[in-house]
Amino acid sequence: MLNFILALVLGVFFGFSLNKAGLTKYSKIVNVYRFTDMTVLKFMMTALVVSMSGLYTLRGLGLITFPNVPATYIVGNLVGGVIFGFGMALSGYCPGTAAAGAGEGKLDYLIPGLLGFLTGAVIYGLTYDKVFPQISALANYGNTIIPEIWNINPFLFILAFSLISLLLFYLIERVGWQREEKVME
Amino acid sequence: MKFILNYIRKDEWSPYVAGVLLGLVGIAAVWASDSLLGASGAFENIAGMIGKAVAPAAFDNMYFNFIMPPGITYGVMLVVGIFFGGLIGAATSGTLKWGKKDSANSDEQWKRVFGQQTWKRWGLAFIGAIVLEYAAGIAGGCTSGLAISGGMLLAPAAFLFIAGMFAGGIPTAWLIYGKRF
Numbered sequence: 001m002l003n004f005i006l007a008l009v010l011g012v013f014f015g016f017s018l019n020k021a022g023l024t025k026y027s028k029i030v031n032v033y034r035f036t037d038m039t040v041l042k043f044m045m046t047a048l049v050v051s052m053s054g055l056y057t058l059r060g061l062g063l064i065t066f067p068n069v070p071a072t073y074i075v076g077n078l079v080g081g082v083i084f085g086f087g088m089a090l091s092g093y094c095p096g097t098a099a100a101g102a103g104e105g106k107l108d109y110l111i112p113g114l115l116g117f118l119t120g121a122v123i124y125g126l127t128y129d130k131v132f133p134q135i136s137a138l139a140n141y142g143n144t145i146i147p148e149i150w151n152i153n154p155f156l157f158i159l160a161f162s163l164i165s166l167l168l169f170y171l172i173e174r175v176g177w178q179r180e181e182k183v184m185e
Numbered sequence: 186m187k188f189i190l191n192y193i194r195k196d197e198w199s200p201y202v203a204g205v206l207l208g209l210v211g212i213a214a215v216w217a218s219d220s221l222l223g224a225s226g227a228f229e230n231i232a233g234m235i236g237k238a239v240a241p242a243a244f245d246n247m248y249f250n251f252i253m254p255p256g257i258t259y260g261v262m263l264v265v266g267i268f269f270g271g272l273i274g275a276a277t278s279g280t281l282k283w284g285k286k287d288s289a290n291s292d293e294q295w296k297r298v299f300g301q302q303t304w305k306r307w308g309l310a311f312i313g314a315i316v317l318e319y320a321a322g323i324a325g326g327c328t329s330g331l332a333i334s335g336g337m338l339l340a341p342a343a344f345l346f347i348a349g350m351f352a353g354g355i356p357t358a359w360l361i362y363g364k365r366f
Binding site for chain 2: 003004006007008009010011012013014015016017018019020021022024025026027030031032033034039042043044045046047048049050051052054055056058063064065066067068069070071072073074076077078079080081082083084085086087088089090091092093094095096097098099100101102103104105106107108109111112113114115116117118119120121122123124125126128129131132135136141143144145146147149154157158169182
């Protein structure tokens with residue numbers, strides 16, 4: 001019960017951050033793929049830098065243990081990602097931002113979003129045994145993490161990831177690594 | 186204090202500030218409830234519930250019995266929370282769409298590029314949503330459950346997924362937008 005209340009509270013803050021980042025707008029999502037607005041990338045990379053630093057520090061201090069790490073099976077992760085990107089560019093949302101947008105009262109998020117996700121879930125559940133076992137067997141590394149397979153200190157990786165993120169932010173904000181929106185008549 | 190209140194009321198924050206908030210939520214999920222954020226799984230749980238009620242024989246398979254059992258799970262509660270988080274966020278900036286004239290499709294860019302027809306927006310969004318949910322199943326999670334939650338634990342899967350997202354999203358946007366890309 002307590003865990004359910006926690007989930008609800010965490011979800012509220014999650015949805016709130018999606019709304020404030022502007023990701024509950026069709027244009028914000030699709031424009032990252034047109035390189036005319038890099039908000040999605042800035043938001044995600046900032047969240048990753050903060051959370052990976054925090055989690056590895058807390059684990060280093062012995063305050064937390066990690067839950068089940070999402071499994072790595074190279075072909076499935078990649079192919080799933082490619083198809084997912086196609087769906088994102090088509091709809092302008094992903095499952096999380098659609099839920100937040102629905103809460104805002106956007107009916108194009110609530111109705112086709114909910115119906116589409118449920119339909120997709122049914123199709124996936126009914127075809128699961130013909131698709132998933134095969135694709136997840138290819139190049140499967142299990143619940144591994146990068147420090148393990150590359151045999152490097154996690155903090156070194158986090159430092160490198162943070163520096164790359166900062167460099168990218170600098171290139172986007174200051175050097176103008178972003179295309180101008182085309183003005184069409 | 187006034188500055189903070191005014192900032193909360195803004196329609197759009199700096200993505201860096203909002204990103205820090207999401208990062209903290211990701212840490213809190215692990216710390217407080219030993220769980221990861223995620224959204225796509227919740228729809229599997231709900232789909233299983235509906236399916237088992239409507240057509241129990243068809244939904245009596247390994248997936249809906251063991252892999253993603255139906256029910257009101259932690260993930261479902263999280264998605265309910267996300268819904269209310271979006272609602273609260275829009276309420277603080279006065280941008281709620283409930284009952285507004287443009288609530289069926291409020292995106293100016295969409296209308297400029299594709300026209301005013303709501304059915305077109307809803308049709309493409311519906312197809313997109315089916316694709317998203319199916320793809321999240323194959324990949325092992327969505328933007329939150331895999332890209333963010335996996336990435337913060339340094340799972341290679343997350344970075345492969347993000348690379349795939351761009352590899353799929355860029356050509357799709359290019360195809361859809363054509364000259365306007």
